[in-house]
Each structure stands twice: as C-alpha cells, then as structure tokens.
Amino acid sequence: MMILVWLIDILVIGVKILGGRMKVNPVLRFGLWLAVLSTVAAGVAVLGFGLVMLERQLSGTA
Helix, strand or coil: CHHHHHHHHHHHHHHHHHHCCCCCCHHHHHHHHHHHHHHHHHHHHHHHHHHHHHHHHHHCCC
C-alpha cells in the first residue's frame, strides 16, 4: 500500500514540474516533457500496430 502512495506522490511532483508550479532546472523540465511525449507517441504506435494486426487477423490475410 505504501508503494502506491509513493507512486502517487511521484506523479504529483511530475505534474507540478510539468505545469511550472515547481522551480526546477529548465533542462529537467524539457527532458520530462520529452519523456512524456515519447511515451504517448510509443503508446499510439503500439495501439496502431495492434489495430492493424487485429484487422489482418479478422480479414484472414495474416
């Protein structure tokens, strides 16, 4: 249970940094934004790949 509290705390700190409410090095803020956007792009790519594979499986061209 304590691990969940720590994860939520880290998430809140990350949101504060990204939102500009916490004063940090601009390089850290840029790197964090880059990590978030890369994760979103990777998620979209995996979702797209999964949909293409599902379509091929359902149409029988696999």
